[in-house]
Amino acid sequence: MQGLESLFERARSPSYHAAMPTCEQCGDEHEMLDPMFRRPDAFVALAEDQREAHARADDDLCRIDLPTEPARMFVRCVLPVQVQGMANGISWGLWGEVEEAAFARILELWNDDEQTNEAPLAATIANSIPGYETLGLEAHIQLTNPTTRPNIAIAAIADNAFTRQCLAGVDQHQVHLWNHSMAGHQSDNTLDTPNLRAFVCGHVAQGETVLYAVRDADGDWQFLCGGEHGGATDQPSVLAVSELIERDASLRELGTRLKSGQQAERANDQSPWRL
Numbered sequence: 001m002q003g004l005e006s007l008f009e010r011a012r013s014p015s016y017h018a019a020m021p022t023c024e025q026c027g028d029e030h031e032m033l034d035p036m037f038r039r040p041d042a043f044v045a046l047a048e049d050q051r052e053a054h055a056r057a058d059d060d061l062c063r064i065d066l067p068t069e070p071a072r073m074f075v076r077c078v079l080p081v082q083v084q085g086m087a088n089g090i091s092w093g094l095w096g097e098v099e100e101a102a103f104a105r106i107l108e109l110w111n112d113d114e115q116t117n118e119a120p121l122a123a124t125i126a127n128s129i130p131g132y133e134t135l136g137l138e139a140h141i142q143l144t145n146p147t148t149r150p151n152i153a154i155a156a157i158a159d160n161a162f163t164r165q166c167l168a169g170v171d172q173h174q175v176h177l178w179n180h181s182m183a184g185h186q187s188d189n190t191l192d193t194p195n196l197r198a199f200v201c202g203h204v205a206q207g208e209t210v211l212y213a214v215r216d217a218d219g220d221w222q223f224l225c226g227g228e229h230g231g232a233t234d235q236p237s238v239l240a241v242s243e244l245i246e247r248d249a250s251l252r253e254l255g256t257r258l259k260s261g262q263q264a265e266r267a268n269d270q271s272p273w274r275l
Contacts, residue, residue, distance in 0.1 A: 033175075035182045036093025038192055038242075040074040040126035041135060059246060060149070062095070063103075073103035074126050077141055077152035082169035090175055092166075096123035096141050096152045106143065106150075115143040123152065130181040132162040191221075191255030196241040198223050205237040209269045210248060215258040223251065226265060 043055055043062050051057075055064045062074040079092040098106070102121040109115040120140035128135040138155040154163045165174065190196075198221035204210055211226035223244055245251050254264055254273065264273045 033179050034078075034091050034093060035175075035178045037095060037127040038093075040095040040097065041128055042072060042097075042126065043074070059242075061107075071100060073098050073100060075103070075106055075123070075141060075150060077123075077150045078148075079152050079154070079166065081166050083175055084169065084171045086172070089169075092129075092178075093149075094152055095126040096139055096150075097126040098123045098141065102141075106141075109143060111146045113146065116145060118143050120153075125152075125154065129162060129178075133160055134162055137163070190215075191241050191245065191252055193241075196221070197238045198241050198244065200237050200239050200244070201225055201227075201229055202235055202237065203227060204244075205239065207247075210244065210251060211268070212263070212265045213251070213254050213258065213273075214263045215254075215260055217261045219260055 038059070039057055040062055042064060043051065043057050046055055046064070050066070054066050056062070057074075060076050062076075064072045064074075074095045074097050077094055077096050079094050080089055081092065082089045098121060102123070105118070105121065109118055120142050123139045123141045125134050125137040125139055134154075137160070138157065139152050140155070142151045142153070144150055154166065156163070156167065200210075200222070201224045203225035204223055208225045210223040212222075212224040214222040214224070216222065221241065223239075241251075248269065250269070250273070257273070257275065258264055262275060264275050266273050
């Protein structure tokens with residue numbers, strides 16, 4: 001593991017990171033992240049045994065089949081919001097609840113390149129955003145393409161504070177407040193923290209398997225390939241932890257097993273993690 005300390009010290013240096021915009025309201029620099037929910041509220045509310053027996057969920061779709069209740073279907077979507085001073089704005093990661101017929105249609109078109117031609121599908125918002133009354137708001141889902149999540153839009157008739165903000169656009173300070181309210185929402189797994197980033201070596205950034213993980217004393221995460229580092233072209237990167245977990249779901253267990261200052265390693269992607 002030669003060269004790791006210097007490699008990641010460079011990544012933490014102020015000159016490595018691009019300057020963040022200065023907030024006109026408070027004067028601080030805010031990182032403009034996309035606030036998101038990893039699961040619909042109805043799934044989170046289930047007891048563990050109920051989840052195992054009566055629910056199925058991944059990072060895109062969710063279905064709950066409780067014996068005494070009608071089946072419930074959910075789709076993970078994005079809600080684009082314009083932000084002052086940002087060309088692309090941000091996107092809320094929200095779940096929409098749909099009827100069974102709409103869910104079946106979404107599954108039918110999931111890998112269809114022409115899915116964007118499908119008419120919008122009726123839905124309701126399936127998450128309660130802290131500080132707002134959003135659960136159950138009328139909305140519609142628009143399929144985009146097989147490589148991106150569907151868009152969701154709240155119906156204009158849903159006259160509440162969150163809807164008004166999304167329709168009118170917000171400033172960067174409001175995005176900061178949203179992210180602050182969402183920090184650590186819904187999960188006791190550290191790696192589920194919304195918009196969490198981690199340092200990765202150049203090999204992992206290019207798709208190699210993570211074989212060595214570190215949770216630094218200051219709380220930062222490193223996911224590394226376990227090989228030699230330190231060459232002039234071997235530059236560290238910062239990636240979304242959610243992207244790494246999508247590649248390799250076994251990384252999630254480290255969020256509950258590793259404490260600050262600990263590390264874990266494994267021989268290959270089929271081997272168990274050893275602390």
